[in-house]
Amino acid sequence: MRDREDAGEEGRLFAALARGDREAAERLVERTYRTVYGLLRRLCGDVDVAADLTQETYRKAWDALSGFDRRAQFSTWLCRIAYNTFLNHLRRPRRLVPLEEKHTATVADPAPAVDETVGLVVAGDRLRRAVLALPEDLRFTVTALFWGDLPVREVALQEGVTTVAIRKRLKRALAALAAALEEDLR
Amino acid sequence: MTPWNSREIARRLAERDDVEPPEGLLETIKSEIPATLPALHAVRESDGMAGHGGQRMPRRRIWLMAASLAAVVVGGLLGLRMMQRATITTARQQESAGEAPARAPQPAVPAVPPPPVAAKTAPAPEGAGVSADLDAARPEPETAQQAAKEKKAETRRSDLKSLGYLADRRLQPSQVPRAASPPPPPRPPVPAAKAAAAPEEQITIMAESVPASGVKGGVAGGAPGGVAGGGGLRKDAAPPLDERRRDTRDPWGVLQTTPGVATDRINVGGNESGQQSEYASPAPERRSLAAGRLPPPGAVRVEDFVSSFSYGDEPPVRDDFAVHAEGAPTAFATDAGTRLLRFNIRGREARTENKAAETRQTIARNAGARVEFNPEVVSRWRLVGSEDRAALTREKPGGDIGPAGQVGAGQSVTALYEVHLKPGVSGSQTIATLHLRFRAADGGRALEITRDLRVADLAPSWEKAPPGLRLASLAAELAEVLKDSTGAKSAGLDDLLRRARQLSAELAKSPQAAEAADLVRMVEETVRLKRQK
Numbered sequence: 001m002r003d004r005e006d007a008g009e010e011g012r013l014f015a016a017l018a019r020g021d022r023e024a025a026e027r028l029v030e031r032t033y034r035t036v037y038g039l040l041r042r043l044c045g046d047v048d049v050a051a052d053l054t055q056e057t058y059r060k061a062w063d064a065l066s067g068f069d070r071r072a073q074f075s076t077w078l079c080r081i082a083y084n085t086f087l088n089h090l091r092r093p094r095r096l097v098p099l100e101e102k103h104t105a106t107v108a109d110p111a112p113a114v115d116e117t118v119g120l121v122v123a124g125d126r127l128r129r130a131v132l133a134l135p136e137d138l139r140f141t142v143t144a145l146f147w148g149d150l151p152v153r154e155v156a157l158q159e160g161v162t163t164v165a166i167r168k169r170l171k172r173a174l175a176a177l178a179a180a181l182e183e184d185l186r
Numbered sequence: 187m188t189p190w191n192s193r194e195i196a197r198r199l200a201e202r203d204d205v206e207p208p209e210g211l212l213e214t215i216k217s218e219i220p221a222t223l224p225a226l227h228a229v230r231e232s233d234g235m236a237g238h239g240g241q242r243m244p245r246r247r248i249w250l251m252a253a254s255l256a257a258v259v260v261g262g263l264l265g266l267r268m269m270q271r272a273t274i275t276t277a278r279q280q281e282s283a284g285e286a287p288a289r290a291p292q293p294a295v296p297a298v299p300p301p302p303v304a305a306k307t308a309p310a311p312e313g314a315g316v317s318a319d320l321d322a323a324r325p326e327p328e329t330a331q332q333a334a335k336e337k338k339a340e341t342r343r344s345d346l347k348s349l350g351y352l353a354d355r356r357l358q359p360s361q362v363p364r365a366a367s368p369p370p371p372p373r374p375p376v377p378a379a380k381a382a383a384a385p386e387e388q389i390t391i392m393a394e395s396v397p398a399s400g401v402k403g404g405v406a407g408g409a410p411g412g413v414a415g416g417g418g419l420r421k422d423a424a425p426p427l428d429e430r431r432r433d434t435r436d437p438w439g440v441l442q443t444t445p446g447v448a449t450d451r452i453n454v455g456g457n458e459s460g461q462q463s464e465y466a467s468p469a470p471e472r473r474s475l476a477a478g479r480l481p482p483p484g485a486v487r488v489e490d491f492v493s494s495f496s497y498g499d500e501p502p503v504r505d506d507f508a509v510h511a512e513g514a515p516t517a518f519a520t521d522a523g524t525r526l527l528r529f530n531i532r533g534r535e536a537r538t539e540n541k542a543a544e545t546r547q548t549i550a551r552n553a554g555a556r557v558e559f560n561p562e563v564v565s566r567w568r569l570v571g572s573e574d575r576a577a578l579t580r581e582k583p584g585g586d587i588g589p590a591g592q593v594g595a596g597q598s599v600t601a602l603y604e605v606h607l608k609p610g611v612s613g614s615q616t617i618a619t620l621h622l623r624f625r626a627a628d629g630g631r632a633l634e635i636t637r638d639l640r641v642a643d644l645a646p647s648w649e650k651a652p653p654g655l656r657l658a659s660l661a662a663e664l665a666e667v668l669k670d671s672t673g674a675k676s677a678g679l680d681d682l683l684r685r686a687r688q689l690s691a692e693l694a695k696s697p698q699a700a701e702a703a704d705l706v707r708m709v710e711e712t713v714r715l716k717r718q719k
Contacts, residue, residue, distance in 0.1 A: 017223065025219045033215055037207040051208045052503040058215045059500075065223060066695055089503060127198055146199040162247075174192035181190040 007073060014074050017065075029058065032075045035149055036082045042147040043086045045128055053089060057082040072157045079148040080158055083140060130180040138173035141166055471668055475708045480715045483670040491665040493600060495705070497654030498698050499530045508532045511620060511639040514651030516604065517659060517685055523565075525644060527603040528655045529620050529637075531555060556621045559605065563615050563641065567605040602658055613642030653693055657702060660686050664709055667716075679716065683709045 010031065016024035036057055041050035060081050068077055131142055137159070144150045144158070145166075156163045471491045474481035502508035513527040559567050605617065622635040645651040648659075663682050686709045690702040 020223055022219060022221075022223065025223060026216050029215050029219070030212065033212055034207060037211065038205075041205060047205065047208065049504050051211050054207070054211060055215055055218065056500075056503050059218055062218070062220050062223065063697055127195070131199075142199065146196075171192070174195050177195045178190045178192055181195070 010074055014070075025062075028074060032078055033058075035075065036078055039079055039082050039143065039148045040086055042128065043083070043132075043143065044089070049089070053082065053085050057085050060085060072154055076144075076150055076154040076158055079144060079150055083143060083148070126181055127177070130177050133180065134173055134176060138169055138176065141169040142173045142177075145170065471665065472704075472708065475711045475715075478711070478715075480712065481668055483668065486665055486669040488662055488665040488669065491668075492602070492658055492661045493598075495657060495661050495701050496698065497528075497530065497600065497657055497701075498696070499532050499598060499600075499654065501532050502534045505635075506534050506624065506626060506633075507622060507635055508534075509620060509622060509635055509637040510654075511618075511637050511643070512645070512652045512655050513605075513617065513639060513643065514645035514655055515648050517648040517656075517663075521606065523607045523609065525605050525607055525617075526655065526659055527605060527618060527639060528658055529555075529557065529601045529603070529639075530598060530654075531620075531622055532598040554623050555599070555601075556623075557601070557603065558619045558621065560616050560618065563608060563611045563617050564605045565608050567603055569601060569603055600658065602662060607641070611641050613640065615641050617641055617644075653689070653696060653698055653702075656685075656689050657693075657698060657705065660689065660705060660709075664705065664712065667712060679709070679713050683713055 010028070013024045013028050013031070017028060033054060037050055037054045040053045040057070041047060044050055044053065057078065061078055064081070068074070131139060134142065140159070141155060144155045145152065150158075152163050152166050156166045159166065471481045471486055472494055499510050500508060508531075510530040510532070511527070513525050515522075516524055516526040603618070607617070616638045618639050620637045620639070622637075623632060624635075625632045645655075648656065651659075660682065664686075667679060667682065683706070686702070686706045690699075690706045693699050693702040
């Protein structure tokens with residue numbers, strides 16, 4: 001959990017960033033990119049996709065910087081963008097289908113396509129799949145707390161609810177995960 | 187068999203494998219920080235981040251807390267008072283009845299306010315004693331960095347432990363005393379059913395509708411670096427106009443029509459090929475206007491002019507191509523059923539800092555695109571800006587895309603279509619489906635990407651249309667004015683200027699701000715030069 005010193009440093013860097021200090025932006029990236037990458041890697045289960053999505057997350061963050069209301073920490077906001085980026089990645093409405101079967105047998109596949117990526121997600125470990133199958137509010141809570149390393153308080157701020165509500169959500173989420181995994185074993 | 191209970195799940199979720207991000211990722215992200223960061227309101231360091239340090243609690247929460255405290259205190263006092271009164275009354279009744287006070291209820295117990303909610307929701311961490319032992323046995327971190335990392339991890343563990351589900355992440359199942367592990371909690375009835383069905387439910391968000399079984403229509407033609415269609419099509423092959431109007435199967439039937447004839451509106455131009463954004467060289471029309479002179483009308487190429495603008499289409503993240511589709515009512519149409527559609531195909535950007543080398547990198551060969559319009563929804567359509575193209579291409583019979591072009595990394599293709607919707611169509615109906623077929627440059631299998639555009643995807647009005655679509659529409663409109671198009675004149679330069687200024691104001695803080703401002707300058711220059719004539 002981030003201590004006050006950590007948050008204070010992030011606050012100082014963001015204040016410098018708000019004044020247009022590019023170096024501060026680089027420092028913020030250095031402080032946060034591992035967490036963002038880790039979150040995305042846990043979500044999608046693929047190191048390359050996670051790297052691409054991490055890049056996309058920061059691109060979106062720079063574009064949306066003026067809309068950051070600073071209710072939460074910069075890193076919390078970034079994790080939310082990363083999470084949404086991952087969901088958008090899954091939802092991208094496209095299909096990739098092989099056109100010529102004769103080629104599929106003999107030629108190596110290029111980079112995994114979206115549906116194949118989705119396939120990886122689905123075929124990945126059961127726990128991740130079960131997390132992805134949770135209802136949205138529970139899924140974000142679990143993801144942010146465990147994979148985004150966010151404090152309960154930050155998640156509550158981000159979701160606009162109390163910390164008690166977040167704890168209740170977590171309880172429900174873990175119960176649902178347990179039930180889903182038990183079901184898998186049968 | 188693994189006993190899945192909440193604690194075990196929390197422990198597994200909290201496990202870390204410490205996989206390092208790929209080499210070069212940090213540098214790439216840093217290199218993508220914009221040169222000029224958007225202006226932000228002044229932030230004091232003390233309140234730069236909420237939630238920590240000098241955080242101001244939201245006013246609503248303060249009121250809620252105050253109200254809760256007041257309710258607890260008042261409730262406790264009232265309860266105490268009532269209990270005392272009840273005891274006194276009972277004692278008096280018993281005395282008057284001559285009963286022994288020994289049969290009176292238990293002496294009044296001072297009312298105790300209910301325990302705090304947190305006490306109920308945060309059970310004592312399991313295995314706390316074990317945790318303490320392990321803490322004592324933990325080796326000292328070797329370096330300051332390790333110490334900081336360990337401290338951070340520890341605080342995080344403490345937080346998770348405070349949630350009541352995580353005893354200690356370093357505890358392996360075998361290390362946990364059996365007595366300490368609780369029996370698996372009873373499976374909640376509702377979540378069980380929900381969770382069992384959930385994976386499939388979630389997968390459906392990725393699913394798409396079946397593409398429209400519409401007729402095969404337009405062809406996105408090719409240009410250097412663009413997505414190419416193939417096969418020659420001669421103008422003299424076009425059927426009579428009336429037949430063309432009835433039959434959307436023949437793209438040329440609509441493509442060769444003169445502006446304003448088939449769709450009863452001015453020609454808005456467009457493009458199907460070429461590069462975009464920072465890799466494209468400025469269109470000759472833009473250079474002419476910048477130099478203070480109007481380009482010769484005959485030399486204006488609507489599609490090239492439109493493609494010289496950047497519309498903010500994001501490149502693909504993982505795949506070779508990103509496909510974008512959007513639509514809205516057109517600003518200049520007189521017919522209520524007319525809509526403008528914009529399709530964009532953008533190639534993946536290579537990870538290199540040398541953009542010149544990047545553009546040269548071919549990512550796909552034998553690429554071709556085709557747009558199918560659903561005849562149940564679309565009565566008429568045309569690919570705008572293509573009326574004077576000398577080398578239009580079309581699909582071969584059977585739907586195959588013909589001779590193809592190459593697509594370089596980061597390159598972009600945009601096509602603007604004007605369609606006329608039939609009355610009474612529903613939101614779920616597909617207007618058009620874009621098919622993109624290609625073979626990866628390194629000899630991979632042939633793939634097809636499809637993208638449906640439904641009626642519900644359309645913006646309700648031009649004002650609410652996506653900025654990229656509006657910018658493309660205005661750019662095409664300006665190109666038609668420069669081209670001295672008959673239809674364009676009727677729209678009026680003043681209206682075009684007004685709309686361009688409006689869009690530029692709206693996009694002032696967006697990545698397309700510079701492009702929109704540039705468009706306004708060009709329209710203003712065109713107005714000035716036209717009036718001089």
